[in-house]
Amino acid sequence: MATTDFVAAQAANRRNTLLLLVILTALAAVFGYVIGWVLEGELRDAVVFVSFAGLVGAAVLAAASVIWSGISLAFGDRMVLSMADAKPIEKADAPQLYNVVEEMSLAAGVPMPRVMVMEVDALNAFATGTSTSHSAIVVTRGLLQTLNREELQGVIGHEMGHIANLDTRYMTVVGVTVGLIALVSSMILQTMRWGSYSGGSSSSDRKSSGGSAILIIVLLVVAVLAPLAAKAVQMAVSRQREYLADATSVRFTRNPDGLISALRKLEAAAGKPFPGVSDATQHLFIVNPMRAMTAKTTALMATHPDLESRIARLRNLGA
Amino acid sequence: MTFWIVLGVIALIVVWLIALYNGLVGGRNQAQTAWSQIDVQLKRRHDLIPNLVQVVKDAMGYEQETLTKVVQARNAAAAASGPAQSGPAEAALSQATRGLFALVESYPQLKANDNVKQLQEELTSTENKIAFSRQFYNDSVNGYNTRRQSFPAVLAAASLGFGPMELFNMPESEREVPKVALR
Numbered sequence: 420m421a422t423t424d425f426v427a428a429q430a431a432n433r434r435n436t437l438l439l440l441v442i443l444t445a446l447a448a449v450f451g452y453v454i455g456w457v458l459e460g461e462l463r464d465a466v467v468f469v470s471f472a473g474l475v476g477a478a479v480l481a482a483a484s485v486i487w488s489g490i491s492l493a494f495g496d497r498m499v500l501s502m503a504d505a506k507p508i509e510k511a512d513a514p515q516l517y518n519v520v521e522e523m524s525l526a527a528g529v530p531m532p533r534v535m536v537m538e539v540d541a542l543n544a545f546a547t548g549t550s551t552s553h554s555a556i557v558v559t560r561g562l563l564q565t566l567n568r569e570e571l572q573g574v575i576g577h578e579m580g581h582i583a584n585l586d587t588r589y590m591t592v593v594g595v596t597v598g599l600i601a602l603v604s605s606m607i608l609q610t611m612r613w614g615s616y617s618g619g620s621s622s623s624d625r626k627s628s629g630g631s632a633i634l635i636i637v638l639l640v641v642a643v644l645a646p647l648a649a650k651a652v653q654m655a656v657s658r659q660r661e662y663l664a665d666a667t668s669v670r671f672t673r674n675p676d677g678l679i680s681a682l683r684k685l686e687a688a689a690g691k692p693f694p695g696v697s698d699a700t701q702h703l704f705i706v707n708p709m710r711a712m713t714a715k716t717t718a719l720m721a722t723h724p725d726l727e728s729r730i731a732r733l734r735n736l737g738a
Numbered sequence: 739m740t741f742w743i744v745l746g747v748i749a750l751i752v753v754w755l756i757a758l759y760n761g762l763v764g765g766r767n768q769a770q771t772a773w774s775q776i777d778v779q780l781k782r783r784h785d786l787i788p789n790l791v792q793v794v795k796d797a798m799g800y801e802q803e804t805l806t807k808v809v810q811a812r813n814a815a816a817a818a819s820g821p822a823q824s825g826p827a828e829a830a831l832s833q834a835t836r837g838l839f840a841l842v843e844s845y846p847q848l849k850a851n852d853n854v855k856q857l858q859e860e861l862t863s864t865e866n867k868i869a870f871s872r873q874f875y876n877d878s879v880n881g882y883n884t885r886r887q888s889f890p891a892v893l894a895a896a897s898l899g900f901g902p903m904e905l906f907n908m909p910e911s912e913r914e915v916p917k918v919a920l921r
Contacts, residue, residue: 514856518863525775526870528768528878568862671870 440589443596443652444481446645450600451480453641454607457634480603484596491595492588496547496555499703503545503695505535505557512536516563519571520556523579526671532556532582536563541693542685545703546578547587554582561688566681573668573678574685577705580667586660590702593656597649604642611639650720657702658724665729666736675733682706682733686726755898758891762900765882769903772875773821776906779867780828784816786864787831790838790857797848804841808834821906829908832865872906879903 455476510517517534524531532548533555540561548554556578566574581587669675685706696708702722723729791805811827811834818827842848842858849855883902886895 515859515863518859518866522863522866522870525779525867526874528772528874671873673873 440592440596443593443600443649444484446649446652447484447596447600448477448481450603450641450645451476451478453638454480454603457638460634480599484599487599488592488595491591492549495591496549496553496587499547499700500535500555500557502697502700503537503557505537505555505695507533507535507555513563515568516558516571516575519568519575520579523572523575523671526576527579527583527667529554529579529583532579536560537695539693539695541691541708542566542688543693543704543706543708544574544578545700545705546581547703548582549588549591551582551585554587556582559693562685565684565688569674569677570681570684572672573674573681574705576668576671577664577678579671580664581660584660584663584667586664590657590660593653594702597646597653600649601646604646607638607642611635611642654702654720654722657722661723662729662732665733669733669736675736679730679733682726682729755894758894759898762882762886762891762895762898765878765885766900766903769875769878769882772871772878773906775871776868776875779864779871780815780824783831783861783864783868784812786857786861787812787835790854790861793851793853793857794838794842794848797851797854798845802841804834804837808838810834821904825907828868832908835861835865872908876905879905 452470452473453476455472455474456470458476459470459472508517513534513536516536520534521531529551532546535555535557537543537557537559539559541559542562542565544556544558544562546554546556556575558574562571562574665678668678672678682705689706689708692709696704698709701707701709706726707721707723787808791808795802795805808831811831815824815827815831818824839858839861842854885891886900886902
């Protein structure tokens with residue numbers, strides 16, 4: 420049995436995610452340092468190599484990302500659920516779905532999550548939650564009506580995998596850090612544009628400050644590139660977690676065919692955005708609800724691996 | 739100097755023992771919780787089966803050999819306790835239930851019956867739950883047993899009171915396709 424392969428894959432993914440989180444926090448800190456460094460250079464009208472203001476900036480941005488993460492971890496799942504307009508259901512409303520979720524929670528050894536339904540025809544599902552004991556699995560009405568029991572089990576296994584592997588928590592932290600970096604960089608770009616309109620004469624008064632002009636360019640480049648780099652890292656994490664959740668699903672169900680057949684059906688119906696989905700939540704779903712993932716779209720900025728890569732990996736697990 | 743080295747070594751051993759003890763307690767508790775989950779599902783199956791048998795009997799108007807077998811297997815399984823006894827008894831019951839499902843499949847008026855459909859979904863799900871909680875229980879037991887048998891834990895585990903745990907095995911016969919005798 421390939422059980423040990425799963426364990427190894429899971430450990431490797433946990434390490435990767437941790438590494439990526441460290442990189443993101445470091446990125447925020449470097450970003451903060453550069454801001455402080457440029458400000459100090461401007462004020463002193465000279466390039467300093469070790470900047471106190473830079474250290475302060477790094478500490479502030481790193482702390483802000485930690486605090487913001489904490490807030491999102493406490494309230495993020497509620498926001499996501501209300502954005503998706505998901506309604507909780509009772510066992511009597513959809514006995515089979517309820518049973519399948521219960522089965523998968525036993526396989527994963529985690530408490531029973533809340534079961535919710537989005538009243539849309541599209542075929543999709545996602546999981547959210549701040550811990551294994553405080554989580555929810557959401558499926559669309561269309562999915563419930565289209566998939567058979569085996570396929571439904573594969574999909575719910577995938578979502579239960581996200582919960583058991585704590586992906587929901589990791590992705591919240593990663594998303595928050597990316598959002599923070601984007602926010603700060605847009606603030607800098609706004610300030611600089613404002614500065615260039617109002618301060619045109621004052622900068623010509625200070626012709627001597629050639630150093631600070633270089634600093635401004637450095638800041639500009641960082642402000643433009645940092646959000647892009649952060650986004651690329653976020654998407655890399657997202658793709659890794661999708662692979663891992665697929666593998667975890669098979670570990671629970673011991674049946675790759677159900678998930679493969681479900682993924683084919685979901686992907687065939689994907690690419691049509693539905694109410695309750697936005698750029699901010701697209702990475703949560705089992706298949707990207709905004710656009711179909713083919714080998715060509717799986718570039719740096721794709722939220723999900725392409726379908727054929729996912730199925731190829733599932734086949735390897737089954738062999 | 740030697741005194742401090744000895745003290746340091748003793749402190750390290752104590753810390754290691756604490757970590758070992760806590761790790762084994764965690765593993766054992768996880769397995770015990772998993773076992774109680776299996777137990778819940780087994781009981782639930784024992785409760786569901788008489789209902790299904792009754793509904794099938796009512797719809798057919800006469801008793802069938804398959805039904806008698808299911809009831810017997812159910813009573814034997816309900817009387818068993820602990821992983822070693824329950825395993826074979828529950829496997830026999832699974833096989834008997836599959837015979838009942840096959841019987842239902844071959845009678846259109848039973849298949850269309852809403853009560854039967856509902857009970858069938860409940861029983862299928864309960865069978866799955868037993869399988870999945872058994873899978874999780876056995877994984878937990880394997881993890882625990884491996885940990886207590888690994889070196890150097892094996893030196894201390896037994897004297898700390900951590901014995902080996904039993905796997906819950908249901909014999910492979912459960913996978914066989916049941917033979918259905920019609921009438």
